[in-house]
Amino acid sequence: MEKTLNGSDKPAATVKKASWKASILRGSLFALAVIVFAYGFKVTRVSFDQINSPSRQESLTRVLRAIAKPDLVEYEEIETEVGLSVVIPCRDGVPSTAPADPEQPYIVMTPPCADPRSVVTLEGVNFKPFSSGPIFFIPPSEVKLKMGDFETDESGSFKVEAKLPPRPDTAMQRIIAVTRVNVGSPHLTQTAFATWEKIIETVFLALLATAFGIIFAIPVSFFAAQNLMRDITIPMSSLALSVLGWPVGMYLGGAVAGWVRTQSERLIGNPLLTLAGLAVSLVVIWLAGRWAFPAEEEERRPSLALRIGRIAAMLVAAIMTIFFLYLLADIAVVAGDLLEDALGSFGYLGAFVSSLGEILHLLVALIAALVGGAAVSGMFGRLGTLLYRSLPGKWIFVANLVLGAAAGAMIASLLAAGLNWLYEFNDSTKVFSLFILIGAGLGALTAVLTRKRDAIPIGIVIYNITRTVLNVLRAIEALIWVIIFVVWVGIGPFAGVLALTLHTIASLGKLYSEQVESIMPGPLEAVKATGATRLQTIVYAVIPQIVPPYISFTIYRWDINVRMSTIIGFAGGGGIGFLLFQNINLLNYRAASAQMFAIAVVVALMDYFSAWLRNKVV
Amino acid sequence: MLQVRNLTKIYEGGVLALDNVSFEVPTGQFTAVIGLSGSGKSTLLRCINRLIEPTTGQVIWNGEDITSLSEDEMRRVRRKIGMVFQHFNLVHRSSVLTNVLAGRLGYINPTWSLLNRFPKKDIEKAMQQLNRVGIADKADQRADELSGGQQQRVGIARAIMQDPEMILADEPVASLDPVLAHSIMQYLELFNREDGVTVLCSLHFLDLVHRYAQRVIALNEGQLVFDGTPVEIDDNRFREIYGKDAERVG
Numbered sequence: 001m002e003k004t005l006n007g008s009d010k011p012a013a014t015v016k017k018a019s020w021k022a023s024i025l026r027g028s029l030f031a032l033a034v035i036v037f038a039y040g041f042k043v044t045r046v047s048f049d050q051i052n053s054p055s056r057q058e059s060l061t062r063v064l065r066a067i068a069k070p071d072l073v074e075y076e077e078i079e080t081e082v083g084l085s086v087v088i089p090c091r092d093g094v095p096s097t098a099p100a101d102p103e104q105p106y107i108v109m110t111p112p113c114a115d116p117r118s119v120v121t122l123e124g125v126n127f128k129p130f131s132s133g134p135i136f137f138i139p140p141s142e143v144k145l146k147m148g149d150f151e152t153d154e155s156g157s158f159k160v161e162a163k164l165p166p167r168p169d170t171a172m173q174r175i176i177a178v179t180r181v182n183v184g185s186p187h188l189t190q191t192a193f194a195t196w197e198k199i200i201e202t203v204f205l206a207l208l209a210t211a212f213g214i215i216f217a218i219p220v221s222f223f224a225a226q227n228l229m230r231d232i233t234i235p236m237s238s239l240a241l242s243v244l245g246w247p248v249g250m251y252l253g254g255a256v257a258g259w260v261r262t263q264s265e266r267l268i269g270n271p272l273l274t275l276a277g278l279a280v281s282l283v284v285i286w287l288a289g290r291w292a293f294p295a296e297e298e299e300r301r302p303s304l305a306l307r308i309g310r311i312a313a314m315l316v317a318a319i320m321t322i323f324f325l326y327l328l329a330d331i332a333v334v335a336g337d338l339l340e341d342a343l344g345s346f347g348y349l350g351a352f353v354s355s356l357g358e359i360l361h362l363l364v365a366l367i368a369a370l371v372g373g374a375a376v377s378g379m380f381g382r383l384g385t386l387l388y389r390s391l392p393g394k395w396i397f398v399a400n401l402v403l404g405a406a407a408g409a410m411i412a413s414l415l416a417a418g419l420n421w422l423y424e425f426n427d428s429t430k431v432f433s434l435f436i437l438i439g440a441g442l443g444a445l446t447a448v449l450t451r452k453r454d455a456i457p458i459g460i461v462i463y464n465i466t467r468t469v470l471n472v473l474r475a476i477e478a479l480i481w482v483i484i485f486v487v488w489v490g491i492g493p494f495a496g497v498l499a500l501t502l503h504t505i506a507s508l509g510k511l512y513s514e515q516v517e518s519i520m521p522g523p524l525e526a527v528k529a530t531g532a533t534r535l536q537t538i539v540y541a542v543i544p545q546i547v548p549p550y551i552s553f554t555i556y557r558w559d560i561n562v563r564m565s566t567i568i569g570f571a572g573g574g575g576i577g578f579l580l581f582q583n584i585n586l587l588n589y590r591a592a593s594a595q596m597f598a599i600a601v602v603v604a605l606m607d608y609f610s611a612w613l614r615n616k617v618v
Numbered sequence: 619m620l621q622v623r624n625l626t627k628i629y630e631g632g633v634l635a636l637d638n639v640s641f642e643v644p645t646g647q648f649t650a651v652i653g654l655s656g657s658g659k660s661t662l663l664r665c666i667n668r669l670i671e672p673t674t675g676q677v678i679w680n681g682e683d684i685t686s687l688s689e690d691e692m693r694r695v696r697r698k699i700g701m702v703f704q705h706f707n708l709v710h711r712s713s714v715l716t717n718v719l720a721g722r723l724g725y726i727n728p729t730w731s732l733l734n735r736f737p738k739k740d741i742e743k744a745m746q747q748l749n750r751v752g753i754a755d756k757a758d759q760r761a762d763e764l765s766g767g768q769q770q771r772v773g774i775a776r777a778i779m780q781d782p783e784m785i786l787a788d789e790p791v792a793s794l795d796p797v798l799a800h801s802i803m804q805y806l807e808l809f810n811r812e813d814g815v816t817v818l819c820s821l822h823f824l825d826l827v828h829r830y831a832q833r834v835i836a837l838n839e840g841q842l843v844f845d846g847t848p849v850e851i852d853d854n855r856f857r858e859i860y861g862k863d864a865e866r867v868g
Contacts, residue, residue: 293729295737385688522707526773529667530780531697531724539732542722543709 028060054266066589070597071191075182082107082124083176088116089168097194100128103267105156107177116166122147124177127156131179135160138174139167150177191591199598201493201573203606205568206561207495213504220505221512222538223466227524232459234535236450237396238384240403240443244410245380254373256273257322257365257438264326274327288317318371325364331356341414400447409436466509473506473577478564482573493574500561500568508557515549516542551617555610562606566599620666620784620816625675627661627840635661635699636672637840643818643833645783645811648810650848651820652829653859658840660822661732663786666818667699668692679784679819692722698775700815702806704789706769710762714772716763719746721779740779747775750807767798774805778813785809791826799823824851 013258016416040046048127050056082105082362090113105126116118121134132151147162167173222228267273291312302310336354340347387399416435425431452458480501489495519542576595583592627636630753635658641765643649651659664670666677668684677684684695708825720741721796723731748754751771756764761772770790777785787806791799807830808816821827828848829832836859844851844859857864 117692201711256684293725293727296725297731389688461691520710522703522705523709525669526701526703526776527671527720527723528708529696529701530721530776531695532720533693533723533728536723536728536731539714539734540716540723547711583659 007017008153012422029351039333048342050244050353058389058539063589067596069590070594070596071189071588071590072195073186073192074189075186076184077180077200079184080105080179080181081176081226083174084109085174086517087113088164088173089113091170099267103178109175114164116164118162119163121160122157122158122160122175122177124152125156126149127152127158127179128181128489129154129156131156131181133177135162135175135177135181136447137165137167138176139165140169140171140173147175158262159536162611189594191594195576195594195598198569198576198579198595198600200575202565203562203602204597205496205573205575206500206558206565209500209504209565210554210558212497212501213508215510216501216505217512218550220470220509221516222542223462223618224470224509224513225516226460227519227521228538229459229463229544230517232457232462233455234381234458235385235388235402235449235455237387237403238381240407240447240455241387242377242381242402243407244403245377247381247410247414249373250369251372252376254365254371255373256319257603260319260322261326261365264323264330265394267327268330268570271331274331274509279329280516281327284320285317285324288313288320292317322364322368325360325367329357329361329364332360335435336370365489397482398451401444404443404447405440406443408439408441408446410439412436412439412442415439470506474503474510476501476503478568479571479573482568482571486572489576491572491578496573498564498570499573503559503564510548511553511557512546515546515553519545548617552614553618559606566603585597619643619680620818621709622662623676623677624665625662625665625677626673627658627665627670633683634840635673636665636837639837639840639842641835641842641845642817645816646810646814647833648817648831649658649659649814649819649833649835649836650806650827651835652859653820653837653843654826657837659837660788661840662837663788663818664822665824666729666786668698669701669703672720677823693724697780699785700780700785702770702777702787704792706766706793708761708769708776710760712761713750713758714764715741715757715762717772718747718775721776724780737862742847744775744779747778747827748772749776752776754795754826766794767801768792770798771805773806774802774809778809778842782815784816787817787860789822791822792822799826800829806818807829824848824856827851 007305061273064394084107086109088311103126107123108123108125110123111122129152132149135147137142137147145165145167148160150158150160152158171455178271183400264277267277305616319564333354336350336352336355338358339350339353341350343350364403384403388396391399413432416432419425419435420428420431446456478499481502482495485498523541524537524544527537532540565573565575565576566575566580569579570581572578576599580599582594622642623640625636625639626633626634637658638664639807639820646745651662653659661670665672666679669692671686675685679695682695684692687695697817698781709720712720716734719740720734722736722744726736726740727758745754745757751774753764753768753771756768760800762866764772770793773790790806791802793804803826806817806819809815821831831848834844834846834848834851838861844855851859
C-alpha cells in the first residue's frame with residue numbers, strides 16, 4: 001500500500017539516480033577506451049611523421065608506380081647510338097664537331113673540349129620526341145661509363161649537364177646517347193611465364209593438400225563426434241586386453257607383410273608371372289572372402305569348426321591381399337617407368353603411376369600392421385568380454401587389476417620410448433622402469449576405481465583425446481608447420497603440401513565432426529533398432545546425412561588452401577609465394593606486382609568457382 | 619511371450635521415467651500403451667529393445683533375459699523386433715528402397731553391407747513389402763520427397779523387412795491426420811493378424827485404442843496404472859490415467 005502511495009515521486013527519483021550512475025559509468029568507460037587506444041597507439045607505434053615524410057612518400061610513389069606496371073608484357077627494343085668524338089683534355093688539332101648530316105640526330109658538347117672532371121653541357125637535336133635513354137662516355141678501352149640520362153622534349157631535343165669522367169687520353173674518345181625504341185607487337189615477359197608456372201603449382205598444391213586432408217579428416221571426424229562416441233563403453237578387462245593386443249597384432253601384421261614381401265619379390269622381373277600372380281591372388285581373395293563372409297548371417301551361432309574355418313579363410317584372404325598389393329605396387333612402378341619414357345610430354349602420367357606404386361609399397365606394411373593390430377586387439381577384447389561375463393566377481397577384480405597394470409605399463413613404456421628418443425636420457429633404464437611402475441600403478445588404480453561390473457566410457461576418452469590433438473594441430477598455422485616439413489623433405493611445394501594437409505586435417509576434422517554432432521538422431525535410432533552394427537549405423541544413418549555439409553566444407557577449405565598456398569612459399573613451401581618473396585626482397589616491385597595480380601585473379605576466380613560449385617552440388 | 623519385470627529407468631539428473639513397471643504380453647497380441655506425454659511410454663518401448671538401457675529390472679522375451687545380453691547378442695535380438703516411430707525416422711537423403719533395405723542390416727553380413735550390397739532376394743522382398751503398403755512406385759524416390767503418410771508406410775515396411783516377431787510402435791500416427799492414422803493402424807493390424815506379429819503400440823487417441831487394441835496398459839508418471847481391455851476404460855479409469863481435470867475427446 002505504501003509503495004503505491006509514494007509511487008508518484010519515488011520512481012522519478014530512482015530514474016534520476018540511475019541516469020546519474022549510468023553517466024558516471026559511461027564516462028569511465030569512455031576514459032577507459034581512451035586509455036586503451038592511447039596505449040595501443042604507443043605499442044603499435046602509430047606515427048604520422050613517417051606518413052608525411054617526403055622521402056617516404058617518394059619511395060611509396062615509386063613502389064606504387066612499379067606495382068601499377070606489372071612486369072607482364074614487353075616489346076622488342078632496338079637500340080640506336082648517336083655518337084660524338086671528343087678530346088680530353090683540350091689540345092691542338094681538335095677535329096670538327098659539326099654534324100655530318102644536320103637532318104640526322106646528333107649531339108653537341110659545349111665547350112667542344114674540356115678537362116677531365118669538368119662539367120659540360122650536352123645538347124641533342126633531331127631525336128625522337130619524348131624519348132629517353134642513357135648517355136655513356138666511351139674511353140679507348142671501350143668500357144662504358146655512364147654520365148647520365150636524357151629525356152627529349154616535343155621537338156626531339158635535349159639539354160643535359162654532365163660531368164666528364166677523370167679519363168684524360170691522347171686518343172679520341174666518344175660520348176654516345178642511346179635511344180631504345182619499342183618495335184613489333186608486345187609479348188609476355190620471363191616473369192609472366194615464371195608467374196604462370198608458379199600459380200599453376202599453387203592451385204595444385206592446394207588441391208593435393210585438400211584431397212589428402214579429406215582422406216584423414218573424414219575418419220577422424222567420427223572419433224571427434226560426441227553423439228557417436230558417447231555410448232561406447234567397454235569392460236575393464238576387455239579394454240586392458242585390447243590395449244595389450246595392439247602391439248602384438250601390429251608386430252604380427254608387420255612380420256606377415258615382411259614375409260609376403262620376400263615371397264612376392266621372387267616374381268618381380270618376370271612380368272608374366274607377376275600378372276599371373278595378380279590374377280590368382282584376386283581369385284583366391286574373392287573365393288576365400290565369399291566363404292568367410294556369408295551374405296546373410298545364420299539364425300543360430302555357427303559351430304566352432306565352421307568359425308575356425310572362417311577365421312582361417314579370412315587369414316588366407318588377408319595374406320593374399322598383402323601379396324596382391326605388393327605385386328600391384330611393383331607392377332605400377334615398372335609400368336609407370338615404362339610409360340614415363342614412352343609418353344613423351346605426358347610422361348608425368350607415368351611418373352604418377354610409378355610414385356603411386358612406391359607409396360603403395362611403403363603403405364602395405366603399415367596397413368598390414370594396423371589391420372593386424374586392430375584384429376588382434378578385437379580378438380583380445382572379445383576374450384576380455386568373455387572373462388568379464390564368465391568369471392565370478394572376485395576373480396574379475398583380480399583379472400582387472402592384473403590386466404589393467406599390464407596395459408598401463410605397456411602404454412607408459414611406449415611413452416617412455418618416445419620421450420627417450422626426444423631427450424636421449426643418460427640413464428634410460430631408470431626412466432623406463434620409473435615409467436613402467438607409474439603406468440602399472442595408474443592401470444591398477446583405474447581397475448580399483450571402476451567397480452567390478454562397471455564399463456569404462458572409452459568412447460568419451462577417445463573423443464577427448466581426438467579433440468585435443470585436433471585443437472593443438474589447428475592452433476599452429478600452416479606457415480609454421482612448413483618450417484618443420486622443409487627440414488624433412490626440403491624446400492619446395494611438397495613441404496607446402498604436407499604442411500597444408502596437416503592443417504586441413506585439423507580444421508576439417510573439427511568442422512566435419514560438428515556436422516556429425518548436428519545430424520538428426522531419429523534415423524540413427526531407427527537403424528540401430530534394426531540390429532545394425534555400429535559401423536552399419538554410420539554407413540546407413542550418418543553418412544547420408546552429412547554428405548551435403550561435407551561437400552560444402554571441403555570446397556570452402558579448398559578455397560582457404562588456395563589462399564594459404566599463395567603465402568606458404570614465404571617459408572619455403574613452394575608455390576607462387578616463393579617467387580613473390582624473392583622479388584620483394586630484391587626490390588623488384590614490377591615482378592612482385594605481376595605475382596600479386598596473379599594471386600588476386602586466382603583467389604577471385606576460386607571464390608566464384610566455389611560459390612558456383614556449392615550451389616550446384618549442395 | 620514378453621515379460622517385463624520391475625522395470626525402472628532413472629535418467630541422468632535423477633528423472634524417474636519408469637517406476638517398477640511389470641506386465642506380460644502374450645505372443646500375437648495387439649497391445650496399446652496409453653498415458654500423458656512424458657508418462658514414460660517412449661522410455662518403456664525403448665527399454666524393451668534396449669535403445670535405452672534400463673536402470674534396474676528385467677525384460678524377458680521368449681524365455682531369454684535380454685537386459686543381460688552383450689551388445690553383440692542384443693543385435694541378434696533387435697533384428698527380430700521391428701520399430702516404428704512417431705517422426706518416421708527415415709534417412710531423408712537415401713532412396714525409399716534403401717530405407718526399407720536397412721531393415722535387413724541385422725541379418726546380412728556387415729562386411730558386404732558396408733559396400734551397399736544387398737542380396738537379390740532381399741531387394742525382391744523389399745519391393746514386395748513396398749507393394750504391400752501400396753508405394754512400390756516410389757521405390758527410387760528420395761525419402762523426403764514423400765508425404766507424411768507415405769513416409770510412415772516406408773517406416774512400417776522397414777520394420778516388416780526384419781521378419782519381426784514383435785513390433786514396437788512409438789505413437790506411429792501422432793504426426794498424421796485422422797484418415798491417414800486409420801490407414802497406418804490398419805497396416806499394423808494387418809501384420810498383427812496375417813503374420814502373427816506381437817504389436818506394442820503407444821497411442822494418444824482412445825478411439826484408435828478401442829478400434830485396434832485387444833488390450834491396454836496405461837502409464838502415469840512412470841507407474842503402471844491400468845492393465846485391461848479397452849472397454850474397461852470408463853470415466854473413472856480415464857481420470858485415474860489422465861488426471862482429474864482431463865476431458866475425453868473422440
